[in-house]
Amino acid sequence: MTIFEKLQHIDRRIMYLLLLLVIAWPLIWGMDMPIMVSPAVKGVYNAVEKMPKDKMAIIIVYWGSGTIAENRPQVEALMRHFMMRNKRFAVLAFDPQGSKFSYDSAKIISSELHKTYGKDWVHWGFRPPANLIPLLQSFPHDVIKNIGTDINGTPLGKLPVMNGIKTIKDIGLLADTTSVGELDYWIAYVHGPYRTPIVYGPTAVMTADAFNSLDAGQINGLLPGMQGAAAYEKMLGRKGFATKATGALSSSHLLIIALIILGNIGYIITRRRQEQQA
Amino acid sequence: MNIFHNIGHSFNFANSTVANTWMVWIAAIGTLAIYSVLYKENPVYRLFEHIFIGAASGYSVFVTWTQILKPMWWDKITSGEAYWVFALVGGAMFYFIYSKKHVWISRIIFGTLLGLVSGAAFKGFAGLNVDRIHASFKPIAGHGMPLSESLNNLVFIIVLLAVMSYFFFSFEHKNRVTSMPPKLGRWCLMFAFGAMFGSTVMARMSLLIGRVYFLLGEWLHIIR
Numbered sequence A: 001m002t003i004f005e006k007l008q009h010i011d012r013r014i015m016y017l018l019l020l021l022v023i024a025w026p027l028i029w030g031m032d033m034p035i036m037v038s039p040a041v042k043g044v045y046n047a048v049e050k051m052p053k054d055k056m057a058i059i060i061v062y063w064g065s066g067t068i069a070e071n072r073p074q075v076e077a078l079m080r081h082f083m084m085r086n087k088r089f090a091v092l093a094f095d096p097q098g099s100k101f102s103y104d105s106a107k108i109i110s111s112e113l114h115k116t117y118g119k120d121w122v123h124w125g126f127r128p129p130a131n132l133i134p135l136l137q138s139f140p141h142d143v144i145k146n147i148g149t150d151i152n153g154t155p156l157g158k159l160p161v162m163n164g165i166k167t168i169k170d171i172g173l174l175a176d177t178t179s180v181g182e183l184d185y186w187i188a189y190v191h192g193p194y195r196t197p198i199v200y201g202p203t204a205v206m207t208a209d210a211f212n213s214l215d216a217g218q219i220n221g222l223l224p225g226m227q228g229a230a231a232y233e234k235m236l237g238r239k240g241f242a243t244k245a246t247g248a249l250s251s252s253h254l255l256i257i258a259l260i261i262l263g264n265i266g267y268i269i270t271r272r273r274q275e276q277q278a
Numbered sequence B: 001m002n003i004f005h006n007i008g009h010s011f012n013f014a015n016s017t018v019a020n021t022w023m024v025w026i027a028a029i030g031t032l033a034i035y036s037v038l039y040k041e042n043p044v045y046r047l048f049e050h051i052f053i054g055a056a057s058g059y060s061v062f063v064t065w066t067q068i069l070k071p072m073w074w075d076k077i078t079s080g081e082a083y084w085v086f087a088l089v090g091g092a093m094f095y096f097i098y099s100k101k102h103v104w105i106s107r108i109i110f111g112t113l114l115g116l117v118s119g120a121a122f123k124g125f126a127g128l129n130v131d132r133i134h135a136s137f138k139p140i141a142g143h144g145m146p147l148s149e150s151l152n153n154l155v156f157i158i159v160l161l162a163v164m165s166y167f168f169f170s171f172e173h174k175n176r177v178t179s180m181p182p183k184l185g186r187w188c189l190m191f192a193f194g195a196m197f198g199s200t201v202m203a204r205m206s207l208l209i210g211r212v213y214f215l216l217g218e219w220l221h222i223i224r
Helices: A003-007 A012-029 A040-052 A065-084 A096-112 A130-138 A143-147 A181-192 A205-213 A223-234 A239-278 B003-013 B017-038 B041-077 B083-097 B101-134 B147-166 B174-220
Strands: A056-062 A088-093 A121-126 A172-179 A198-202
Touching: A003 A239, A012 A239, A012 B017, A012 B174, A040 A121, A040 A172, A040 A223, A056 A065, A056 A096, A056 A198, A065 A088, A065 A096, A065 A121, A065 A172, A065 A198, A065 A223, A065 A239, A065 B174, A088 A096, A096 A121, A096 B041, A121 A181, A121 B041, A130 A181, A130 B101, A172 A181, A172 A205, A181 A205, A181 B101, A181 B147, A198 A205, A198 A223, A198 B174, A205 A223, A205 B101, A205 B174, A223 A239, B017 B041, B017 B174, B083 B101, B147 B174
Parallel strands: A056 A088, A056 A172, A088 A121, A172 A198
Antiparallel strands: none
8 A cells, every 4th residue: 555545544543643632732832823803703792882781682592511612602702791891681591501501601700790690690591492482472572471580490570680671672682602503583583573683603513604694684793613702702802711722723723624635635646546557 | 521511510519629529520531431432432432422311311301390390380380370280281282192092182282383383484484584685685886885895796696696596497507608607606505515514624623622621621730
């Protein structure tokens, strides 16, 4: 077997090991990469900045442990931004694990920024995803009645953070962080009829699909996976997990590009030799 | 695989350092056990895969009861709103799908549900697509429009028409006039799929980095 044939048959375990090394190296020894802030990410930042203080934002959490590395930095950056600007928000989870993760994150950030649960922010808890469409049809008319209780079982009407929040007109922004891709439902049943602004934090896999909505003005901004979260952290002037992971993300991409090029060089040269021999 | 981490946080066993160390160790062992399949299929991977599924399912049941069924259904029944028991009747009707004799009962509830969902889908179609169709009518020239925007819109319109022509199957694309736009459309689609696949790679790498970050940082404490 020639070297070119070997290039096409590298043992996958060697590739996994290389991948581990190129990811671990920047994490251990650091590798600062420039982080570009795209207009889509600026759109998210501006939407939060523009939200009136008398309204409330809803952070939608529809992700679990499987995509925590991508979605949690997005949610944490959004929470931090709302708290830094003294703007109220509620978290609504459609995943049981995501519910707990987002609650823990909010508690840590609120303690850091001296914010109070029930006054500055609230967690509405987990709601079953099968109930999404009925909920989207009902809660815009009466938020407190249709959401009911918070994550601790407290009736929403008893929480000061909900003062003045009655219908969807009192909601200033929807921030959908998801690994599922239910954005279309929020657009169809909330943005379409009520024109509530939406910003979107999908996993990178779903990013390409979201540009339709961004171009059509149905969403105000977009955070593409962990890279989007890193750009958002940059705008907030904070180095969180996403920023620290950017070097590893770049080095892993470089390795994959190099492996694709090597594999193709091996394939092309081997094919040419076979053709010449024939 | 992060469920192992999740379990630790979820039940808040204790705030002590010892408990935290245990949680991190359980999460690390779970992560390594699941990744062991990358070397080859093995019983440890299988064991932890089952633990993962069981833990995730059990946790979902726990959260569904404590955050939904108990406060929104059970507590209402026990506090005097007995009519909420009819929700159980409606829900139970789905399970008659397993009975050959009484399957008709499940059809009533399925039919009702389908009707409701179909009605909502009609409403959703307008809410979703009208803005998108409207946004696809872009001007290529106008008073004060920058050249860059004109070019951008022109590219958008060409790509839109080319891709739509690719999905036009009413007649064969034989001559050059009818075959060129679909060919261009196919190329545009290939670029789009390439971009999507690139994003997929980025997503998978991000997840792996998240786990490696946990192992090197929270478990081994060797991250800067």
